[in-house]
Amino acid sequence: MAQPKERSGAGDPVRTLELLWRLPAASGAARGPKQRSSVEAVVAAAIEIADGKGIDALTMRAVATALGMTPMATYTYVPGKAELIDLMLDTVYARMDRADLTGLPWRDRVALVAGENRAMLARHPWVASLPTTRPPLGPGLAAKYDHELRAFEGLGLDDVAMDAALTFVLGFVTSVSRLAIDTDHAAADSAMSDRQWWERAAPVLAQVFDEQQYPLAARVGTAAGTAHDAAYSADHAYEFGLALVLDGLARRIDDPRTDC
Structure with missing residues (x-):
C-alpha cells in the first residue's frame, strides 16, 4: 500500500517544538543582518499554497517564491518542509472557531x-490527508x-x-x-x-x-x-x-x- 508522502511529526522534535512555541533558540533574529520576513509569514505563505494547490504543491522553493525570497533564505526561519508542515497544522488549529x-x-x-x-x-x-x-x-x-x-x-x-x-x-x-x-x-x-x-x-x-x-x-x-x-x-x-x-x-x- 502506498504511504502518504507527508505526515505530522516527521521533523526533528526538539527543533519543531522550539519553533511551535517560539522559544528563543528557534530564532536567529539576534544573529546576522536584519531579517526580511518571519516564521509567521513563511507559515502563512505555505498555508495559502496548500489551500489553493494541495499539499503536493508545497515546497520550500514555492514558499520562497511567494515571499520574494531565495529558497535558501526560507531555511533561516524553518529548517525544512517537515517542520513547516507541523507549524502549518498548529496555525490552522489555532485559528479554528471555538x-x-x-x-x-x-x-x-x-x-x-x-x-x-x-x-x-x-x-x-490538505489537513485531511495528513496522518x-x-x-x-x-x-x-x-x-x-x-x-x-x-x-x-x-x-x-x-x-x-x-x-x-x-x-x-x-x-x-x-x-x-x-x-x-x-x-x-x-x-x-x-x-x-x-x-x-x-x-x-x-x-x-x-x-x-x-x-x-x-x-x-x-x-x-x-x-x-x-x-x-x-x-x-x-x-x-x-x-x-x-x-x-x-x-x-x-x-x-x-x-x-x-x-x-
Whole structure:
C-alpha cells in the first residue's frame, strides 16, 4: 500500500517544538543582518499554497517564491518542509472557531466540536490527508484539544475514555470530510459533475450490469442515487453518521461498563 508522502511529526522534535512555541533558540533574529520576513509569514505563505494547490504543491522553493525570497533564505526561519508542515497544522488549529460549550447538553457540545472540525477541513482540505499520529504539540493543538475535551467533561467517563471518545468523533469527521474532498476533486479533475459522469456511463452500465444477478445492489443503489443525485452525499453521510456516533457514545455514557 502506498504511504502518504507527508505526515505530522516527521521533523526533528526538539527543533519543531522550539519553533511551535517560539522559544528563543528557534530564532536567529539576534544573529546576522536584519531579517526580511518571519516564521509567521513563511507559515502563512505555505498555508495559502496548500489551500489553493494541495499539499503536493508545497515546497520550500514555492514558499520562497511567494515571499520574494531565495529558497535558501526560507531555511533561516524553518529548517525544512517537515517542520513547516507541523507549524502549518498548529496555525490552522489555532485559528479554528471555538464555540462556547458552557451549559449545553453533551450531544450539542459534541455536535459543535464535530462541526468545527468539519468546517476546518473544508477550508483546508490538505489537513485531511495528513496522518497525525504524531501531532504537532504546539499552542494551537493544545487549545484545540483542551476545548474539545470539554464536550465530554462531567459525563462519568475516565480520562482515557474521554480521549478515546474525542478520537472516535474526530476520526468520523475526517473520514466523511475526505469523501466530500474526493468528490470535489473528481469533479474538478474530470470537468464533469457527478450527474454528468453517471449519464455518460449509463449506456455501458445498462449493457453489463445485470439487475437480476445483483438485485439488492440494484435496488439500494438506485434509491441512493435518486436521493443524492450521485453515488454518495457527504452531507447525508455526515448527518446520518453523526447521529449514530452520538447514539453510540450515549450507550457508553449511560453505562460506562458497556463493552462497545
